[in-house]
Every structure is written in structure tokens, then in C-alpha cells.
Amino acid sequence: MLDVKLENKKIILTGGSRGIGLSILDKLYNLNSQILIIGSNKENLEKTKKKYPNILFEVFDLSNYDKINLLFKNCISKLGGLDILVNNAGITRDNLAIRMDTAEWTSVINVNLTSAFILCQESIKVMLKNKSGSIINISSIVAHTGNSGQANYAASKAAIIAMSKSFAKEYAKKNIRINCISPGFIDTDMTNVLKEEQKKYLLNNIPMGKMGMGEDIANGVVFLASDISSYITGETLHINGGMYMS
Numbered sequence: 001m002l003d004v005k006l007e008n009k010k011i012i013l014t015g016g017s018r019g020i021g022l023s024i025l026d027k028l029y030n031l032n033s034q035i036l037i038i039g040s041n042k043e044n045l046e047k048t049k050k051k052y053p054n055i056l057f058e059v060f061d062l063s064n065y066d067k068i069n070l071l072f073k074n075c076i077s078k079l080g081g082l083d084i085l086v087n088n089a090g091i092t093r094d095n096l097a098i099r100m101d102t103a104e105w106t107s108v109i110n111v112n113l114t115s116a117f118i119l120c121q122e123s124i125k126v127m128l129k130n131k132s133g134s135i136i137n138i139s140s141i142v143a144h145t146g147n148s149g150q151a152n153y154a155a156s157k158a159a160i161i162a163m164s165k166s167f168a169k170e171y172a173k174k175n176i177r178i179n180c181i182s183p184g185f186i187d188t189d190m191t192n193v194l195k196e197e198q199k200k201y202l203l204n205n206i207p208m209g210k211m212g213m214g215e216d217i218a219n220g221v222v223f224l225a226s227d228i229s230s231y232i233t234g235e236t237l238h239i240n241g242g243m244y245m246s
Helices: 019-030 042-051 065-079 102-130 151-174 196-204 214-225
Strands: 010-014 034-039 056-059 084-087 133-138 176-183 236-239
Touching (some): 010 065, 019 034, 019 214, 042 056, 056 065, 102 133, 102 151, 102 176, 133 214, 176 214, 214 236
Parallel strands (some): 010 084, 084 133, 133 176, 176 236
């Protein structure tokens, strides 16, 4: 049996109070990691804190990317260091391409991509001093397949993969690993609002015939965060029930 050791590892997790992020938090918390989550909804963060009393959190809107440097300093001060970064936070502003306005485009790019880039930058500076570290960026199946009405979202998630590969090449010799996870359709609040005919269509296109669970993504995060994957960098782990096979 593989021995996963993340006890006392200092972790920053964005978007950790709901959906996939909450599943990631739960898994890491039960492995006795020291976790700080970043989210924009104070009420959700406080509810999460009650369930996971040992976590730390910062209320922050990642669209304010010009203030992320200060946010990061606060996070490191609270945590006392950093071993692992999980960039999970993301937003959607769906619209058909010819109807998509500049605000819908830039808001998604700023939150999903620019904020992740800056957090990677800042994290690597700390990890260079540590001479080790792992970064996991959450992408999406639509980064590989595209999706109608999601030109902005798909572009941001595809760019995360290219960005991660570039970081991985630059810092592999410094013992810093940067990888991605591309989830397929996961059973969350976001997919729960789909109509039954939409769900049926999706399931018909998933070879395993079912949606994934948040825990499936969390397991991938644990694998890429731990030393079990110590010889893996610049890769994308696809967790989608066979819906997309690279």
C-alpha cells in the first residue's frame, strides 16, 4: 500500500469552501496538513472553518490581481511557510463567442489565469528557498475539447496547462514540480442545476456512464502533492471517466 505523507505540509488552496475545492480541503485536512484557503465569500469560509477548525483562511477576490502580492505575504505569515499550492478557484461567464463582451472575457481570464500565474510566481519564490515544492493547477476537460459558449473559460484553462509546462521546465532542476489536473464533469452544485436531458446527454458521452465525484479530483491532488509523484512534472492528469482520452 502506498504511504502518502502530507502531515504538517503547509498548503495554500484557492476556492476551498465549496464544490471540488471543498473535497480537496477535506482530503488534505484528514491527512493532517496545515491548510490556508482563499475565497471571496466570507460566510462560506466561516462555515468551512466551523467544520474544519484547524484551517486558516483569507477573504479575497482574485479578480484584484494587482493586490495578490500583499495577499500572498499575509498567507505566508499566517502559515509560516509553504510547501504546496493548489490553484483551484475559477469562475464562468458563459456566452456565445460573437455575443461575448470584453468584460466577460477579461473577468474570466483575470480570475482563472492571471491570478493563478501570480500565485505561482510568488509560491516559487518561497519554494526556491525551501529547495522543494509542488504546485497543482486545476484546469478542465474543456481546455482540451472546447465547449460552446465557453470560449473565455476554455481559453483560460488551456492557458493554465501551457503556463504550467513552462514553469515546470524552468524549475524542474530546483526540485519544484508543477502539474495540472483536468476534471471532467463532476457532481457539484454547478452540475446539479443542469436539466435532466442535459445530464442524460452528458452521461451518454462518458464511457464510464457516471459523473465524477469531488473526491476523485481530491485523490489526484494528493497524488501530485505527495512524494509518490516525485518524478512527475509538467503533466496533466485527466480525471473524466474516459470522456476525453489524450
